[in-house]
Amino acid sequence: MSDGPTITTIAERAGVSIASVSRVLNGLPTREDTVRRVLSAADELGYVPNSVARSLKSRRTNQVAFAMADIGNPVYLTMVREIQPVLKAAGYRLVLHSTDADVAEEIDVLRSLGERYVDGLIMIPLRIGEAHLKAVEAARAPVVIIGSVPDGTRVDNVRTDSRTGVRLALEHFHSLGRRRIGFVNGPLDTVPGSARSTAYAEGIRELGLPYDENLVEIGDFYRAEGAQAVSRLLSRAPDLDAVMCANDLIALGALDVLRRAGRRVPEDVAVAGMDDIDLAAVAWPSLTSVSLGSAERGRLAAELLLDRLGNGDRDPKVVTVPPHLMIRASTVGEETP
Amino acid sequence: MSDGPTITTIAERAGVSIASVSRVLNGLPTREDTVRRVLSAADELGYVPNSVARSLKSRRTNQVAFAMADIGNPVYLTMVREIQPVLKAAGYRLVLHSTDADVAEEIDVLRSLGERYVDGLIMIPLRIGEAHLKAVEAARAPVVIIGSVPDGTRVDNVRTDSRTGVRLALEHFHSLGRRRIGFVNGPLDTVPGSARSTAYAEGIRELGLPYDENLVEIGDFYRAEGAQAVSRLLSRAPDLDAVMCANDLIALGALDVLRRAGRRVPEDVAVAGMDDIDLAAVAWPSLTSVSLGSAERGRLAAELLLDRLGNGDRDPKVVTVPPHLMIRASTVGEETP
């Protein structure tokens, strides 16, 4: 637990200058004898380079941050699992931020990039406003945003197409003969909330179905809140035969509520979610879900950031991951064992 | 994206020395006029302190690392969610390491503490050997280990009592009239694997039941591997009426397998897991599980570390979190809706 040797300590021990120590440690050409003495001294002393001092000089920390809304949401977890190895392979450590979907906190993270404790940031904000965009463009380190930003914003951006995603699910319901399709959404002032809201309205019309506002309910993107919203929806529209949920946590809440209400899934009410989290396949019945390619979006974001770190001046890139529908028991019934 | 102002920039702009700038920024007593000029200069320039330079001087990074076996395991996630706010409230950032339960990687994390990029470490190793203990005691920053270390090891340590935990579940099975109680474990060379193995053997004997090695199967602590192990167990001991699983992922795998095999849970076979992860309550049927207080262990570890960071010389503490049984449908049948 002592204070740790520095290159000065090693230099004294090896009888050379600190410059030589530094050279040897960095693999620069040095006389073989010197190399040996430095290395053995370093070894005996258990030397470990001080990354802070190194960073001050090199202006790189080899750390990257990932800021997500809620570390407890499986979607973000999936992304972490993809981002981590990509960055690790490139020699970066991952620092996590959980912002609780709080705008002020997110902007604070952006601002804190000026502290230079990370070389870059991957961020997935729930709400994106003027303040965000200004902060992003003023950021002092490369930033990649997961989630659609307004066109023309100068940021690397990984997006998905949740509009198409919602449509895939609605068409699936329709093809199964469902005509009273409810929709449970999260807050409308969030990026996914607003996108999915318009997608539902459009999708319903394209199917030639009437838009009935009694079929729409708004809660939040969590399981408990989702369940409550589904309850309200059920009492307002008892005749519904399908429920589209804006994410899987809401959909899992829907399964709970429907079971308690004695409605069979999918015979009475079919259910679909979005995100295709791991729990979707686990649920009972297993949950049909629109995959938004969370794993792939995470990986792409990491790759985009690495690319940018290696080449700071290229133009911003936008990458889009297409959604696809994972059909499971909650819409088509149980597979036979 | 410019290079960012430093206190020197501010000093020039405000027409004072860098010392004064530093004083103002750190709230040290300064003439009001100076304060104003410095603050406005800092504001105009959008100054953000360089945390790397500060760390070099102060020898503190205000970062703490958490090293877990697998970032995908809900148990560790629960811990992260508890650790994070405790540390954040104390002004620390969290850096995550996923070691894939690899001993070499874990020791590398310990060694890397010498790099001074974090002020402390919370670690939860699956296997704890001589190498670990040596590395821990040689570590150059405070370490807290979650998981039992040998008595006498000089480390802050948060443990649980999985022996009692296994016993709770076995007694529960026994009280339900089950007598052919199988056991599916993870690798025996892991800390939890070995503890739970002996706990099962002891518990069975204490209940006056014969120890039948056909009732014991070893796989790994993941869902798929657990499911395979349960399959093997079922074919070797088709008459079992209960399965104790060494963690919840295995237990979820057990539910899958039993369902496919046409065995009703709990009527034909009762199932219990350990860890009480969130998915346990979600599963169908909901899963009886031995809670090992993951959230509390995480919180305690964070508090222990903070305490140590504030007072480096106290004696190591050992804190134990008692297990308790969460009884759900997989052993007692479905609650009525």
Add this chain to the structure above:
DNA sequence: TTGTACGCGTTATCAG
């Protein structure tokens, strides 16, 4: 090939 000396941005000490 090696050593000296400076700078990275801060904080802290010590005169003025």
Add this chain to the structure above:
DNA sequence: CTGATAACGCGTACAA
């Protein structure tokens, strides 16, 4: 109350 200056540990021109 303020300003010059010395660290912190490392990398690296530049000189020897």
